[in-house]
Amino acid sequence: MTKGVLKIILFSFLALVLMAGLVFALVYDGDLPFLSLGGTSYSEPETYTVGGGSVTGDVTRIEINWAGGSVDVRSYDGDEIILKETGASDEDEQLRYRLRDGTLTIQYRKSGHWGRLTSNKSLEVLIPQAQADALRMLDVDTASAELRVQSLTADVLNVDTASGGVRATDCTFATVEVDAASGDCTLENCAVGSFEMDAASGRAVLSGSVDSVDFDSASGDLRITSSVAPRRIEVSTASGRTELTIPADAEFTAELDAASGDLRVEGFLGTSGKDVFVCGSGVNRYSFDSASGDVIIRAQ
Secondary structure: OOHHHHHHHHHHHHHHHHHHHHHHHHHHOOOOOOOOOOEEEOOOOOHEEEEEEEEEOOOOEEEEEEOEOOOOOOOOOOEEEEEEEEOOEEEEEHOEEEEEEOEEEEEEEOOOOOOOOOOOOOOEEEHHHHOOOOEEEEEOOOOOOOOEEOOOOEEEEEEEEOOEEEEEEEOOOEEEEEEOOOEEEEEEEEEEEEEEEOOOOOOOEEEEEEEEEOOOOOOOOOOEEEOOOOEEEEEEOOOOOOEEEOOOOEEEEEEEEEOOOOOOOOOOOEEEOEEEEOOOOOOOEEEEOOOOOOOOEOOO
């Protein structure tokens, strides 16, 4: 049995498991991974403040647990973190937040509350520019909520989602980690050190600059446009298509292990063999493993 066939079986099973989790979330309120049979659940609920507000003090980490609707995180010209919420029908549905030891934690609603998700419940987090430029981690868990991040600098952006999309614009991250069943990830004009994404069918679109990429997906596509040549790329898909656009002076070795996919290189001079292309010194290593997905590498 070929590696490609094995990957199709593995990713198909993963997709079924993740989609089953999503259905469970939608029935029991969707606050993954903080579910209980009583509804949304988290420890020490009495330590949280109810409803939106403002936060002052040293914040180096932000944790957001938001099931449905949308989440917007962006910098602004101010001196305190502001939390704005819309769509809460009553006090039980209002957000909860707590600042402890430099970590700001935001919960979707009251702990123990039972109820279905509402698609119009939104959260907006405004972060003073000075803090937005020095954040260590933004950690977001969602079921179906859309996440949008703008003009933020952080060591780590970590996102776990079932079907919610992720979009970051004009950001700088040392590391981006995304786990998704079917949610897409778009990084627009972002500087990223390491990008890692595991998805069943989620797509990733990256523009700006990226140094290292690990992308695993059953059928999700990957498109990268980078102003610098990535040092390392490892892609594993069953049928997803990969498109890579990098500077014309990039030096790299590209290898494709595929049952029926093709490797196509445009605008680069180099030596090629069976599913291998070496440009210049070949110092940067790009590895693609696919059952039937094509790979296209283009010069800018």
